[in-house]
Amino acid sequence: xxxxxxxxxxxxxxxxKDVELxxxxxxxxxxxxxxxQSLGQGLxxxxxxxxxxxxxxxxxxxxxxxxxxxxxSVSTLTIQRTQQEDSAVYLCASxxxxxxxxxxxxxGTRLLVL
Amino acid sequence: DAKTTQPTxxxxxxxxxxxLPCNHSTISGNEYVYWYRQIHSQGPQYIIHxxxxxxxxEMASLIITEDRKSSTLIxxxxxxxxxxxxxxxxxxxxGTYKYIFGTGTRLKVLA
Numbered sequence: 001x002x003x004x005x006x007x008x009x010x011x012x013x014x015x016x017k018d019v020e021l022x023x024x025x026x027x028x029x030x031x032x033x034x035x036x037q038s039l040g041q042g043l044x045x046x047x048x049x050x051x052x053x054x055x056x057x058x059x060x061x062x063x064x065x066x067x068x069x070x071x072x073s074v075s076t077l078t079i080q081r082t083q084q085e086d087s088a089v090y091l092c093a094s095x096x097x098x099x100x101x102x103x104x105x106x107x108g109t110r111l112l113v114l
Numbered sequence: 115d116a117k118t119t120q121p122t123x124x125x126x127x128x129x130x131x132x133x134l135p136c137n138h139s140t141i142s143g144n145e146y147v148y149w150y151r152q153i154h155s156q157g158p159q160y161i162i163h164x165x166x167x168x169x170x171x172e173m174a175s176l177i178i179t180e181d182r183k184s185s186t187l188i189x190x191x192x193x194x195x196x197x198x199x200x201x202x203x204x205x206x207x208x209g210t211y212k213y214i215f216g217t218g219t220r221l222k223v224l225a
Contacts, residue, residue, distance in 0.1 A: 004157075033212065042201070042215035043158070050211075059212070091157050102148070103213060105157035 002026065004106035006092050012112045013082055021077040021109045025094030032075050033093040033103060034067055043091060049075060050097065082113045118202045123220040126196075132189040134219050136202030139183040145206050147178060148213070149187045151198040158201065158215075161187065192223045 005024045013019050025032050034046040045059040049069045060066070064082075069075040079086055089110050093103040119137045126132040138147065146165050150158040162169055162176045164185075169176045175188040189196055201218040205211075 031211070035213075035215075042217050043213065045212040045214070048211060056212075093157075102160050102163065104160060105150075107157045 004092055004094050004104055006090075006106040006109050008109060009107065010110045010112075012114065014114050015084060016081055018078065018080045019082055019111065021079075021090050021111070023075045023077070023092030023094075023106060025073065025075070025092070026104060028096070029094035029104075030072065030097035031095045031101070031103075032069055033095075034075070034077050035091045035093065036061075037089045037091060037108070039088070046077070046090075079111075082111075084113050087111055087113045117214075118204055118216055120200070120202055120216060120219045122217070123222070125222050125224055126189075126192045128194060128223050128225050129191055132192040132196065132221060132223070134187040134189075134200050134202075134221065135184065136187070137184045138202070138204045141182050141204050142206070145204045147176065147182075147185050148203040148205055149174070149176065150201045150203065151196075152201065152218070153195075153198040161200075192221075194223050194225060197221060197223045 004026055007022045030051045032049045035043040036046055037043050047067045048056040064080045067077045089108040091105055091108045093105045095101040095103045146163050148163040149161040151161055152158045162171055162174050164176045164178055178185045199218040199220050201215050203213050
């Protein structure tokens with residue numbers, strides 16, 4: 001079946017501009033996660049959605065970052081007033097919902113802020 | 115989640131078994147050991163996970179020591195396409211849900 005998809009695959013923007021990154025989880029998966037991977041680094045947790053529960057935003061690095069998940073499916077990560085240090089690969093993952101369920105990752109969006 | 119430590123890099127000859135170690139000495143009883151790999155420019159790919167018993171699937175085998183303080187991922191017949199960064203993660207089944215990734219082991223399979 002279809003895996004997690006993300007768009008765009010690559011995004012180049014200028015410092016100060018806003019960007020939106022999209023994630024389509026695996027159909028039927030109720031849990032959705034966003035991670036960030038800076039060059040040569042491991043993955044950094046950003047935010048977690050589970051069903052209709054309030055999201056866990058504890059990993060968001062600043063108030064310029066926000067995410068929403070409409071209809072319990074597609075999610076959008078928004079970065080306002082981008083900075084050069086926001087340049088990274090943004091990865092989305094989904095799981096069937098139980099805490100022990102395996103997370104499956106999308107291919108990521110490579111963001112470059114000039 | 116327990117902290118995991120892995121060697122920074124390893125080489126393996128093509129066709130031979132690749133044995134990737136992971137130390138998780140502070141693991142608690144409800145934490146699973148997960149392995150993922152990340153091939154250049156792709157998202158992490160799930161490989162295998164286990165709690166205390168050894169596990170095998172079509173990709174790999176996972177050997178967990180009896181005291182659960184360490185584990186080994188075994189790729190039985192490594193191919194060039196197995197060249198990737200391999201991450202070992204200890205993840206609780208309750209209370210937390212995010213993966214905490216370290217820097218992993220960079221495996222290079224040599225022709």
